[in-house]
Amino acid sequence: MQMITEDKLSLEYYGSPVENGHLKAKDVARYILALDDFMNVVTKEAYGNDVSLSMDVSGFRGQSFDVDFILQVVGLASNAIFCTGSPKDLITLATDSIKACIHLAGKQPESCDTDCDNNSVSVKNAFGDTQVFHIQTLNVISDPKASISLDTFIREPLTKGLSTVKLKSSQFNVETEASSNDADFFKPLDFELPLSKNMITTGLTIESPSFKDGNKWKLYDGQSSFYAEITDKNFLDKVDKGERFGKGDLLIVEMNIIQTKTPQGLKVEKIITEVKDHKEAPKQQGIF
Structure with a gap:
């Protein structure tokens, strides 16, 4: 109609x-x-x-x-x-x-938290003030x-x-x-509009670890490789103390997947908030 x-x-x-x-x-x-x-x-x-x-x-x-x-x-x-x-x-x-x-x-918003049930979004500005809009x-x-x-x-x-x-x-x-x-x-x-934010628990294989603050780890999810920031303080403390993390290791993680619309197109960012488990890659057995 x-x-x-x-x-x-x-x-x-x-x-x-x-x-x-x-x-x-x-x-x-x-x-x-x-x-x-x-x-x-x-x-x-x-x-x-x-x-x-x-x-x-x-x-x-x-x-x-x-x-x-x-x-x-x-x-x-x-x-x-x-x-x-x-x-x-x-x-x-x-x-x-x-x-x-x-x-x-x-200015760009500091954060945008979407309530899909009410079709609303809480927008926090650069000064820390929050207002709710459709x-x-x-x-x-x-x-x-x-x-x-x-x-x-x-x-x-x-x-x-x-x-x-x-x-x-x-x-x-x-x-x-x-x-x-x-x-x-x-x-x-040049406004960046948050479209979605999903938290998942998944297993990831380390392709390239990073031992510098702020650097992203290269990981593999069974289908494709990508770079992700790890913000888990307990995990990062273990890295700083020299615990072994190497290529092929398996991490069980909680990860935020954030999709944003930018003037250049869609952007997907992956942030690991917690490393729940770490399993070292199996050691290769020699032929002799």
């Missing part, structure tokens, strides 16, 4: 260029186009690739420079990620994406097209004398704002 939903969205600018009537028409046109690009990214994340968004300017108003848009989402299926059919979902995802940029303050929020701000759009309709006007940019829906009482102090938080960021 397909549905059509509508709502009004407002983009508002405040500051002396507005009060003095010095906003340039070409700049405003670019800001509107950038918002349109941003909202299309948000729509795809919220409702899937088969959904289209139509944004029509419905008026200008207020003492600030305000642009009102009619949003129309066409082709919404009942199995969409946000399947309530409420345009509030779409606008909340857009405003939360701006809030997430401010929370990260232009997981699609990180998909939006990690999208290069969305980050370029935010740079255009938020960061740029804030660096040209405007004091505040607001994006809101009065109908649903949903809004967010960015001030001039937040401008640098909307520069395009």
